[in-house]
Amino acid sequence: xxxxxxxxxxxxxxxxxxxxxxxxxxxxxxxxxxxxxxxxxxxxxxxxxxxxxxxxxxxxxxxxxxxxxxxxxxxxxxxxxxxxxxxxxxxxxxxxxxxxxxxxxxxxxxxxxxxxxxxxxxxxxxxxxxxxxxxxxxxxxxxxxxxxxxxxxxxxxxxxxxxxxxxxxxxxxxxxxxxxxxxxxxxxxxxxxxxxxxxxxxxxxxxxxxxxxxxxxxxxxxxxxxxxxxxxxxxxxxxxxxxxxxxxxxxxxxxxxxxxxxxxxxxxxxxxxxxxxxxxxxxxxxxxxxxxxxxxxxxxxxxxxxxxxxxxxxxxxxxxxxxxxxxxxxxxxxxxxxxxxxxxxxxxxxxxxxxxxxxxxxxxxxxxxxxxxxxxxxxxxxxxxxxxxxxxxxxxxxxxxxxxxxxxxxxxxxxxxxxxxxxxxxxxxxxxxxxxxxxxxxxxxxxxxxxxxxxxxxxxxxxxxxxxxxxxxxxxxxxxxxxxxxxxxxxxxxxxxxxxxxxxxxxxxxxxxxxxxxxxxxxxxxxxxxxxxxxxxxxxxxxxxxxxxxxxxxxxxxxxxxxxxxxxxxxxxxxxxxxxxxxxxxxxxxxxxxxxxxxxxxxxxxxxxxxxx
Amino acid sequence: xxxxxxxxxxxxxxxxxxxxxxxxxxxxxxxxxxxxxxxxxxxxxxxxxxxxxxxxxxxxxxxxxxxxxxxxxxxxxxxxxxxxxxxxxxxxxxxxxxxxxxxxxxxxxxxxxxxxxxxxxxxxxxxxxxxxxxxxxx
Ligand SMILES: Cc1cc2nc3c(=O)[nH]c(=O)nc-3n(C[C@H](O)[C@H](O)[C@H](O)COP(=O)(O)O)c2cc1C
Ligand code: FES
Numbered sequence: 001x002x003x004x005x006x007x008x009x010x011x012x013x014x015x016x017x018x019x020x021x022x023x024x025x026x027x028x029x030x031x032x033x034x035x036x037x038x039x040x041x042x043x044x045x046x047x048x049x050x051x052x053x054x055x056x057x058x059x060x061x062x063x064x065x066x067x068x069x070x071x072x073x074x075x076x077x078x079x080x081x082x083x084x085x086x087x088x089x090x091x092x093x094x095x096x097x098x099x100x101x102x103x104x105x106x107x108x109x110x111x112x113x114x115x116x117x118x119x120x121x122x123x124x125x126x127x128x129x130x131x132x133x134x135x136x137x138x139x140x141x142x143x144x145x146x147x148x149x150x151x152x153x154x155x156x157x158x159x160x161x162x163x164x165x166x167x168x169x170x171x172x173x174x175x176x177x178x179x180x181x182x183x184x185x186x187x188x189x190x191x192x193x194x195x196x197x198x199x200x201x202x203x204x205x206x207x208x209x210x211x212x213x214x215x216x217x218x219x220x221x222x223x224x225x226x227x228x229x230x231x232x233x234x235x236x237x238x239x240x241x242x243x244x245x246x247x248x249x250x251x252x253x254x255x256x257x258x259x260x261x262x263x264x265x266x267x268x269x270x271x272x273x274x275x276x277x278x279x280x281x282x283x284x285x286x287x288x289x290x291x292x293x294x295x296x297x298x299x300x301x302x303x304x305x306x307x308x309x310x311x312x313x314x315x316x317x318x319x320x321x322x323x324x325x326x327x328x329x330x331x332x333x334x335x336x337x338x339x340x341x342x343x344x345x346x347x348x349x350x351x352x353x354x355x356x357x358x359x360x361x362x363x364x365x366x367x368x369x370x371x372x373x374x375x376x377x378x379x380x381x382x383x384x385x386x387x388x389x390x391x392x393x394x395x396x397x398x399x400x401x402x403x404x405x406x407x408x409x410x411x412x413x414x415x416x417x418x419x420x421x422x423x424x425x426x427x428x429x430x431x432x433x434x435x436x437x438x439x440x441x442x443x444x445x446x447x448x449x450x451x452x453x454x455x456x457x458x459x460x461x462x463x464x465x466x467x468x469x470x471x472x473x474x475x476x477x478x479x480x481x482x483x484x485x486x487x488x489x490x491x492x493x494x495x496x497x498x499x500x501x502x503x504x505x506x507x508x509x510x511x512x513x514x515x516x517x518x519x520x521x522x523x524x525x526x527x528x529x530x531x532x533x534x535x536x537x538x539x540x541x542x543x544x545x546x547x548x549x550x551x552x553x554x555x556x557x558x559x560x561x562x563x564x565x566x567x568x569x570x571x572x573x574x575x576x577x578x579x580x581x582x583x584x585x586x587x588x589x590x591x592x593x594x595x596x597x598x599x600x601x602x603x604x605x606x607x608x609x610x611x612x613x
Numbered sequence: 614x615x616x617x618x619x620x621x622x623x624x625x626x627x628x629x630x631x632x633x634x635x636x637x638x639x640x641x642x643x644x645x646x647x648x649x650x651x652x653x654x655x656x657x658x659x660x661x662x663x664x665x666x667x668x669x670x671x672x673x674x675x676x677x678x679x680x681x682x683x684x685x686x687x688x689x690x691x692x693x694x695x696x697x698x699x700x701x702x703x704x705x706x707x708x709x710x711x712x713x714x715x716x717x718x719x720x721x722x723x724x725x726x727x728x729x730x731x732x733x734x735x736x737x738x739x740x741x742x743x744x745x746x747x748x749x750x751x
Contacts, residue, residue, distance in 0.1 A: 047711040047726035074713030222675025225710035260622055260659050261709055296614045299622055302658030304707070318617035318645065320656040377712060379677040385713035413676065447712075449676050463679055467707070473656075574731040577689030598685045600730055 018288030019280045021160055021169060025118070028161025032109060032151065033120050035084040037063050040077060040149055042070040042232045043264055044225070048077035053095050069233020071149030073136050074386040076104060079149075083109070088122045091131060105131040113146035114353055114361065115163030136384045136403055141365065143373050144349040145389045148233035153268055156275050159236040165281060167352035171244050172289050179248040180206060183351065186359035187371030192216055192307075192344030193415070193444050194520070195370070195433040202249050202341055205331040210249030211338035213242050213293075214316075214330075217258040217265070217345045218300050218307035221416030222467070224447030226375040227345035229387050231258070231265040234349070235272035239295065241348030243282065244355060246293040249341055254293065257312050259300040270297050304417075304471035308519050309342045311473065322475045323519035344445065346375055366392030370432040374443070380413075380450040382406035390431065397427040400450055411451045411535070413460070415444025417467045418524035420531030421457065440531045442524065454603075456552035457536040458543050461529045462490045468525035479522030482513035486529065495555040496546040503540055507533065551612045554597040558613050561601070563587050565609035572601035572610060617643050621653065621660060629665035629702075665702040668740055670695065671719040675708030683716035689730050693737055700741075 037057060041050045057065055057080075071079050076093035080101065083089045088108050092101035106125045110117055111132065124130070131137050151158035159165070171179050184199025202210075215238060219227040231238060242254050256273075258266050273295050276282040284292045298316045305311045306321035313335050315321040334340025350372060354362045362372050370392040379385050382404035390399060396414075400406050411421040420441030422429065429435050433443050451460065469483040486509050492498045510526035517523050533540065542549055548556040561572070566587040573581040573588055580594035581601060590601070602610045617639065624635045631654050640647040654660045672678075672686045687705070695701045711717050714726025718733060720740070725732075 043709065043724065044711050044713050044726075047709075047714045047717065047724040077714070219710070220707075222673075222708035223677040223680075223712050224708070225712055228710040261706060296616075297619075298616045299619050300657075301618050301622060301660060302706075303656065315618060316616065318643065318653075319649070320652055379712040379715060380680045385715075387713075417676070447676070449680060451680060455680060460680075463676070571731075574734075575729060577685045577730050578692050596688055598682075598688060600682070600685050603682065604729075 014285040014288045014290075016288075017280050017285045019165075021165060024157045024160040024279075028155070028157035028159070029118060029120075031155065032158050032161055033083070033122070034064060036066050037061070038066040038068045038081050038083070038089070040069065040071055040079045041067040042229060043262070044070055044074045044229075045077045045079065046264075048074075049096070050078040053078045053080060053098070057098065066152050068150065069148040069153050070229045070387055072140075072145070072387045073104070073384060075384050079104070086120075086123055088124050090125060090128065103128050105129045105134050107131040109150050110162070112142040112150070113162055114143055115146065115356055117161065117163045135405060136386065136388070139394065139398060139403060140389055141373050141391045142389045143353050143362075143365075144230060144237075144346050144375050145233075145387070146353070147237065148229060151234065153233055153235055154271055154275060156236060156279055156281075159234070163356060164236055164352070165240055167355035168240055168243055168281065169287060171247055171355055172287060172291060176206065176248045176250065179244065179355070182359050183248070183354060186354045186362040187366075188347065188350055188354060188362060189370065189433065190344055191346035191350070191374070191445065193442065195443060198343060198347055201331050201343070202245065204329070205339045205341045206249045208332050208339035210251050210341060211253075212335045212340040213246045213249070213251045213254035214312070214335065214340060214342040215242055215254070215256040215345055215348055216307065216309065216312060216342055217256055217262075217269075218312060219259060219262070219345070219445065220304035220307040220471075221445050221447045223377065223379055223413075223449045224416060224445055225377050226387060226446045228262050228265050230345050230349050230375075231262070232268050235268050236276065237349045237352065238269075238345055239272055239276050239282070241351035242295060243286065243293055244351050245341060245343070245348070247291055249339075251341070252293055254295040255298050255316055255335070256295060257298045257300060257306075257316060260302060266297065266299060273297065303473075304467075305473045305519070305521055308521060311519070312342070313340065320473070322473045323521075325518065346446070367430060367432045369434055374431060374446060376446045376448045378404045378448050378450070381409070381452040381455065382450040392432055393430045395428050395430055396422060399431070399448065400427060404450060406450050406452070408452045409450055410453055410455060411457065413449040413451065413528070414447070415442035415524075415527070416447050417464045417471075418442070418521065418527050419444045420527045421451070421460065421535065422531070423535040426535075440527065440534060442527065454550055454552070456548055456550035457532045457539045458490065458494055458548075459550075459552045461532040462487070462494055464528035465490055465525070468521060472521060472525075476516075476518040476522065478513050478516040479518070479525065482509050482517075483522070483525060485509055486513070486526070490529070493540060493543050494548070494553040496543060496553075498544050500541075500544060503533070551599060551602070557597050557599070558592070559590055559595060559597060559599065559602055560611050560613065561588050561590055562609050562611050565607050567607055567609070569606070571604050571606070575600045575604045615643075617645070617650075617653065618657070621650075625660055629669075630661045630663055666698070667700045668721055669702045669704070671704050671706045671709075673707070673709055673715070673717040673719070674705045675712060675715075677712035677715040678708075678717055681715040683718075683728075685730055686716070686718060686728065686733055689733055690737070693734065695737060
């Protein structure tokens, strides 16, 4: 086998290993457009009861039933769609029994994908709305999520029918440096949080003699599930992206590091790797060329800090997940001391569309410095919770109020536990790496948690500081001790025992922790505190005066039931976690001795009979 | 290719915890000192060195779930005596990735979205009487 050298073009040497993409495509088109009923069975769908729906469908009908990934609108799950008689796909929402389910809208299976693919002509529906006109979908532009919810995730022929592996085929006839150049020109930046230019990272790794590729699927940010959805719904898109990356930097081995809390994603990726190998897209002599590359799955074990690239590398090597000092960066000295490219799941899933449609396509989306699209998980106090993909530059307000249809928003938390809370008044900010940083937050990996009047901002800041304190690996002093001290101080404030000087102390500590910590965890951990202090300082002051305006901080609120308003329905008693509510003469009463001030009764009462004071 | 963490996770899921003799076996197999295996077993949240109960309950304490009030579930478990019951093992988890259906509780590996205290209490009482959770505990 000829030795690979820079600038040399691949030779097609193994005819027996050549892959017939056209044949796979035909097979995939047959499956995608035959009559079928598709059920979304990602983790979110399953939690909403999709498996029960699936069972029922299987027992009642002999139709061809497909299990697909997440279509995005998780609030309406279980989602089921039907394709029959040459018609487009008709989606039903909140399916318990298919006969009784309500129609959400219809779509053409190919219409979300930016890749030009062959498909039959399907007839639309006049009597139902189009999905692309639904407020949730109207402003979305799908690149990463192009196949999610459309294809059966482990059917490689359907992936190919949607344009899969054409990009790999294309780059195998390109020079590695040209591939890197293409990615550089596209302006793609890392989607794992920091936004480092991907092409540049690849260039550095190649110059150092690139050895390994890693896909960071640790997704430790609570409230975020973009990466899980991509891995569960379209694993080949990530595998193809990694294979292209390996070719570009000259790596022979790759790793997907997935968190253990995502058992379904782990299983899908493991199976997808096996299938890709069997079809000649991984392993020796990929697609009949002299290029060889293989991927292994390494599992995380429940440590947030392992999402940090150097800690992740330590974890794969079989050590505890302690970050290492950078530089040297992984692209210079990474896994087992060798140059390693580590990119996020979403970054990898962007690669094939860039290659296939050209860098201009990608660069035409987004803002001057933030190109392309971003996937977000829109959760919290918002009507349309779900997974969305929007062009960079869209305003947070459009995302939260138009797509999410949220009302009475107080703040939006971006960037995960070490991100910041952006108040409603500033929601016109464009989604863009630099713009979000200016507001004291970060883009992060894509969790958007919407908060309303029922959320206490001091409590939120406490929650995140506690999170970072617990997840701190403990290696460096500012992070380990500083965060502990900060949690104690803010705890005092939420109990109404704080003073104004505690706020000052918190600010000082925040400065030290942010500037003196070793890794990104400590450096960004003060963000939630700093942004809530910047935009909601008044709430801190009210706590110091002994009031929690949102009624969340337990030490500062009490509950009682107004007899005249109580209808005796008993919902409060059923939902009291402390068994503090009992019926006395056909109305309910709270026992103040037992009450833990959690507010459960307050939020479940339909008659406003529970009073907070 | 074998990874230390993957192997430990396999043992954890097989036994529900990491027995000492298995840790020693791993130390030999991977040719790393037992102290390092032990440090790994204590560093990562997924591992436990003590046997677990018949039922494993996870409450999500991720951001989306906490915003939707998941913290009261822990109070309910405490009130029901689950936290001191050897038959139960309770572990809070930071996010299962089902945030759109918050608040989320996982009982014996099955994910339940849009949980309420009422529903949780019923499911737990069912568990204490028979051993399979069933959804008519709605
Ligand atoms: C505390 C901490 C946690 C992180 N967690 C993740 C994560 O869960 N997923 C991820 O892709 N990147 C995470 N990162 C960022 C990675 O260190 C790294 O920048 C990223 O994987 C690079 O890929 P990208 O350039 O494609 O974004 C984290 C960083 C820090 C400091
Ligand atoms: S925050 Fe609870 S599942 Fe994500």
